[in-house]
Amino acid sequence: MKKLLPVILLLLGACVYSARQSDADGAAEKYTRDLLGNPRYLETVGFSALEKHRYVTPLDSSLNYAHISPNDHQKMEQYVDSENYQRPDRAPGNIRQLDSIEHNKLIYYTLDYSFRIDSMGHKKLKKYHFELDTAFKVLKMADITYGRDTR
Numbered sequence: 001m002k003k004l005l006p007v008i009l010l011l012l013g014a015c016v017y018s019a020r021q022s023d024a025d026g027a028a029e030k031y032t033r034d035l036l037g038n039p040r041y042l043e044t045v046g047f048s049a050l051e052k053h054r055y056v057t058p059l060d061s062s063l064n065y066a067h068i069s070p071n072d073h074q075k076m077e078q079y080v081d082s083e084n085y086q087r088p089d090r091a092p093g094n095i096r097q098l099d100s101i102e103h104n105k106l107i108y109y110t111l112d113y114s115f116r117i118d119s120m121g122h123k124k125l126k127k128y129h130f131e132l133d134t135a136f137k138v139l140k141m142a143d144i145t146y147g148r149d150t151r
Contacts, residue, residue, distance in 0.1 A: 020109075020136075021050045027136040028113040032128060035141075041118035045125065048112040055106040059097040070101055107134055112144065 025047045033042060060070065062083070068075045080098050084091040100106050109132045117124050129148070131140040142148075 018050075021047075023136045024050045024109060024111055024130075024132055025113075027132060027138065028111060028128070028130045029115075031130070031138045031141065032113060032115065036117070039117060043116045045114040045116055047114070051110045053108050053110060055108065057097045057100065057106065059094055059101065073102060076101070104134075108132060108139060109134075109136070 028047065029044060033039070036042065059080070063070060063076060063079060066079055068079055070076070076098060080094045083094055110130065111132070112127055112129050114125065114127045117126060126143065126145045129142045129144045130138055133139055
């Protein structure tokens with residue numbers, strides 16, 4: 001019995017459906033229903049796992065080149081002050097980007113939503129890709145039914 005306990009706990013932990021995933025799924029489904037005019041015959045097929053991403057800014061590239069970690073706020077501020085002294089024309093952008101990095105404003109989530117819709121007797125399987133902000137409001141949506149546009 002003691003040998004089965006870790007396996008059971010692992011299985012239970014793997015089956016937990018996170019609140020973030022649930023909120024993101026609901027936001028994507030509601031946005032799609034609103035976009036298509038709330039059709040009666042829209043049936044959810046599935047959602048991909050919610051993935052967390054972060055936008056990369058020009059300041060990130062400069063900090064990386066200077067070997068400064070994005071978690072070291074004191075060194076980041078010193079670097080930005082030095083940059084602003086050398087390039088006063090870039091000061092407002094650097095300050096804005098530093099604030100965004102420090103307050104985690106650059107984080108966004110992505111997920112794919114698959115659904116089936118009945119359109120005049122023809123069932124169609126559609127797939128949409130969503131980018132959501134941290135409050136799970138839709139930033140971007142793309143129809144990837146026939147593949148992603150890689151241009």
